[in-house]
Amino acid sequence: MSAPLPSDCPREISPGLTLRGVAPPLVLRDFKLIAFDMDSTLINIECVDEIADAAGRKAEVAAITEAAMRGEITDYKESLRRRVAMLEGVREEHLMQVYRARLRLNPGAAELVLACKAAGLKILLVSGGFTYFADRLRDRLALDFARANKLEIVDGALTGRILPQSWGDICDGAMKRQTVLRTCSLIGCDPSQAIAMGDGANDLEMMDAVGLSVAYRAKPKVRDQARVAIDMGGLDRLLELFDGQ
Numbered sequence: 001m002s003a004p005l006p007s008d009c010p011r012e013i014s015p016g017l018t019l020r021g022v023a024p025p026l027v028l029r030d031f032k033l034i035a036f037d038m039d040s041t042l043i044n045i046e047c048v049d050e051i052a053d054a055a056g057r058k059a060e061v062a063a064i065t066e067a068a069m070r071g072e073i074t075d076y077k078e079s080l081r082r083r084v085a086m087l088e089g090v091r092e093e094h095l096m097q098v099y100r101a102r103l104r105l106n107p108g109a110a111e112l113v114l115a116c117k118a119a120g121l122k123i124l125l126v127s128g129g130f131t132y133f134a135d136r137l138r139d140r141l142a143l144d145f146a147r148a149n150k151l152e153i154v155d156g157a158l159t160g161r162i163l164p165q166s167w168g169d170i171c172d173g174a175m176k177r178q179t180v181l182r183t184c185s186l187i188g189c190d191p192s193q194a195i196a197m198g199d200g201a202n203d204l205e206m207m208d209a210v211g212l213s214v215a216y217r218a219k220p221k222v223r224d225q226a227r228v229a230i231d232m233g234g235l236d237r238l239l240e241l242f243d244g245q
Contacts, residue, residue: 016232108234
């Protein structure tokens with residue numbers, strides 16, 4: 001891997017691609033894991049906001065989501081519980097409608113995933129969103145691992161609660177970091193050999209734990225702390241940093 005630049009001052013190496021403390025070209029095969037956030041990173045939407053549309057509360061939920069992603073709400077778990085409570089009564093069919101009609105991979109997502117697989121990296125999807133979508137994306141893209149929050153569904157409708165899972169209750173920033181580090185340990189990967197991509201404040205802890213942090217069309221707080229910021233184009237612009245893949 002390349003040595004850090006003498007300064008962490010950001011420099012734009014091409015329009016919409018900014019580096020901080022990274023000197024390309026890097027070698028993709030030097031890395032062993034890439035971890036993706038889901039909502040607004042791997043995919044184009046915030047799923048909780050789109051589900052809330054069916055309850056007539058999208059604007060209210062989206063405002064909380066935006067504040068949480070900007071880091072203005074520090075208790076992510078409580079903010080998610082508040083938003084999920086507003087989804088009570090939404091039918092399960094609406095979740096499938098969101099998946100089929102509104103959810104799209106962000107540009108370059110499939111290309112980046114394929115390139116990482118070809119270079120031998122394992123791929124982790126770790127989300128503060130929901131298993132309903134994360135598990136489908138895991139299967140669709142043949143990802144190696146996925147972790148997200150599980151909505152409680154009773155008689156075909158959301159109860160407004162999140163179900164506890166074996167690893168804990170809610171996948172927040174701390175759990176994202178822990179998941180990345182545990183996955184590194186599982187596959188024999190030093191954290192310095194991992195890449196983490198995200199856009200919101202709840203991604204900062206996992207991004208801080210790895211060798212290469214990537215902000216994709218991210219909130220200012222995230223962009224300012226990432227080693228790589230992609231502000232234009234697709235996720236696959238990350239590949240512009242690599243050589244000899």
